[in-house]
Amino acid sequence: MVTPTTLGPGEARTRLHELTVIDVRTPGEYAGGHLPGALNIPLDQIQRALPDIRHVADRGDVLVVCASGARSENACRILAENGIATATLSGGTGAWAADGHDLHRPQGATRATWGMERQVRLTAGAVVLLGLLLGLLVHPAFQILSAGIAAGLAVSALTNTCGMAAMLAKLPHNRPRAAELDHTLARLRDR
Structure with missing residues (x-):
């Protein structure tokens, strides 16, 4: 089994151009602000995305991100159990923003979202x-x-861990539309 590594916000910012960034938060949280170029694959969809993540991990480094680092650590553990080497962003998007780095929002994302x-x-x-x-x-x-x-x-x-967060993540407003997830997975395959 591979061991996930941790990158601080500064190191991640420096290496951003060479990383495939996967944001494992809910679509609403992702729309509220994410690392530049990040692709949204919610934590509960990681198993479905394994072949596509393996594809990009074989070609370069993968950085897994969430709000604070807890969900990305869980995702990295799942990926490591499946032989996929990844890194997690220490402190998540909260630490990224606290370091003064910009968070991007999808075009047309005007709906207020709650983390x-x-x-x-x-x-x-x-x-x-x-x-x-x-x-x-x-x-x-x-x-x-x-x-x-x-x-x-x-x-x-x-x-x-948070059982309540796992249950809330299953609510419709926290779920990706199938077409959005399929589009994200296709983008991973094209890398």
Whole structure:
């Protein structure tokens, strides 16, 4: 099995012209701003894209990117298990932007998008509030909702994974249209 490497934003910026950049965030997050030239293949579509990613990895270096680095590390692990050498961007697009590098947006992308972390915070907060209110107004057993979310957040922090984000990623606004993903995979094959 190959071992993924890590690039800092400065090194990635210097080498950007020689890298194939794959952004594993949801299409909405990608539309909100991505590294120049990045191709969007959401994390849950990596298995489908393996042959095309292998094709470009055989020809040059692949950099996998997400918002903070957690999803790209997961993607790199999947790719490494399949014999594909990749690198991940340390700190993700957040670190890229914090270093003063530009994020690109697709032409015509005017729809306001929420990052996955913001979607998780809204959902978790709403369910905790709902559990507390129903626990006070209807029956104390509803407070189990709040306890469940608290436990999930603790597990998420300890494991650096997020089950709620995985579920939210399956919602229609977070999914790529089949034609968009097919177009992205064709672009990988053409490299």
